[in-house]
Amino acid sequence: MRIMHISTRLILGGSQENTVLSCEGQAAAGHDVALVFGPIYGPEGSLLDRVKRFRTDDGRAVEAIETPNLTRELHPLKDPRCVRDLRRLIRDWKPDVVHTHSSKAGILGRMAAWKEHVRCVMHTIHGPPFHAFEKAWRNAVYVRSERFAAKRCHVIGAVAQAMRDQFVARRIGREQQYVIVYSGMEVEPFLKAPELRESMRARLGFKPGEFVIGTVARLAENKGHDDLLEALADRSKADSRVRLLWVGDGWWRQRLMQHAARLGLQDRIVTTGLVPPEQVAPHMAAMDLLVHPSYREGLPRTVTQGMLAGLPVVANDVDGTREVCIDRQTGLLVQPEDVRGLHDAIAWMMEHPDERAALAAAGRAMCRTRFAAQTMVDHLLKIYRACLSGERDFRHVQP
Numbered sequence: 001m002r003i004m005h006i007s008t009r010l011i012l013g014g015s016q017e018n019t020v021l022s023c024e025g026q027a028a029a030g031h032d033v034a035l036v037f038g039p040i041y042g043p044e045g046s047l048l049d050r051v052k053r054f055r056t057d058d059g060r061a062v063e064a065i066e067t068p069n070l071t072r073e074l075h076p077l078k079d080p081r082c083v084r085d086l087r088r089l090i091r092d093w094k095p096d097v098v099h100t101h102s103s104k105a106g107i108l109g110r111m112a113a114w115k116e117h118v119r120c121v122m123h124t125i126h127g128p129p130f131h132a133f134e135k136a137w138r139n140a141v142y143v144r145s146e147r148f149a150a151k152r153c154h155v156i157g158a159v160a161q162a163m164r165d166q167f168v169a170r171r172i173g174r175e176q177q178y179v180i181v182y183s184g185m186e187v188e189p190f191l192k193a194p195e196l197r198e199s200m201r202a203r204l205g206f207k208p209g210e211f212v213i214g215t216v217a218r219l220a221e222n223k224g225h226d227d228l229l230e231a232l233a234d235r236s237k238a239d240s241r242v243r244l245l246w247v248g249d250g251w252w253r254q255r256l257m258q259h260a261a262r263l264g265l266q267d268r269i270v271t272t273g274l275v276p277p278e279q280v281a282p283h284m285a286a287m288d289l290l291v292h293p294s295y296r297e298g299l300p301r302t303v304t305q306g307m308l309a310g311l312p313v314v315a316n317d318v319d320g321t322r323e324v325c326i327d328r329q330t331g332l333l334v335q336p337e338d339v340r341g342l343h344d345a346i347a348w349m350m351e352h353p354d355e356r357a358a359l360a361a362a363g364r365a366m367c368r369t370r371f372a373a374q375t376m377v378d379h380l381l382k383i384y385r386a387c388l389s390g391e392r393d394f395r396h397v398q399p
Contacts, residue, residue, distance in 0.1 A: 001384060002032045004095035006104040008072055008110035010037040012045035014301040015126035018183045019101045020047050023062045024054055025377030034063040034093055038070030043249045044218055045274045072104055079108060086112035094380050097384045103129035107149045114152035120387035121153040124164045127298035146172045154387050155394045157181040160299035160320025176393040179383060186375025187368055189281040190308035200286040204270055211241045211350055214287035214301045216280055219250035223295025226259060231343040233263045247283045249274040284309040289349050295336050297321055304371050307363030312356045314345045330363035375399055
């Protein structure tokens, strides 16, 4: 097959990692693969170098194609130009499958692919563009746009059941179009992460006996770092063992550090800045607890990766998070904006080491096969083949 993926920005992020792994796995299976993306900018980092370095054993690569008008924000001038550019790329490259990712690329990419009569058009929902923390008019625009785009594709993948349910509840697409494709990842580095615990803790300056609470996320809006600071303010002052490890960078870094200083926590935080994806697992090895207080997610890769690394997890109960962090079974869930609840969940984890270890073990066992990259790649190829053969009810296409 000739498979073209379209994604808005190739930054370091969960949906982008998912997309790159899909491209690499499909190329390794012998297919011709192209990855189309918009301009990359900002402190979040980029996956472009990885894409350019990738080669299969027989020399097959993923063709990386940047298109200048594919931008994240709504843009009345660039958006029509982007559709024009994507149509030209599709005509030139002649894909059997166009697979779009993220809302902006999904809307414009599906429009272009449908106009060019591509035989199989698929979109994956990595996270809903509409949510409770967005302006009402923007949510209305996104819902209308998603309804429009759903009529211009054959199949809609969702990385979690919660994503499917939210879209169906808003009358976006037909139920028969939807299929759950859990987000795949490279599991081995995370399974081996505990072996690096002592060396990484020493490298990062943590002392024996300190309890390291970690986050792996962009330092950006809706990631919940402010809530974490507020939740730990009193406890960290009373308990000298408490340390914070923030893995990642973003536009809010300076503002968050100022907030930490106001609470007297600046000396308790170790910030790594941007780290390459292959260094996430070693940094997780230094943690005693992963906290993910994000306000919106698809299915959070960070939570899954933390569980693969053997970490107990506290996370906000949003979107698909509960499908991996199952409350009191594989982790603890708290409600968004519930700072006291976040404090209590972290305190419980610190005070119950045996139960904490049991939750971590259960999470690890669940994640090691369900979220393997090869499982995702094989599932996507089955969906493409079903689509190309004329199937229009994808609910039964299982991994």
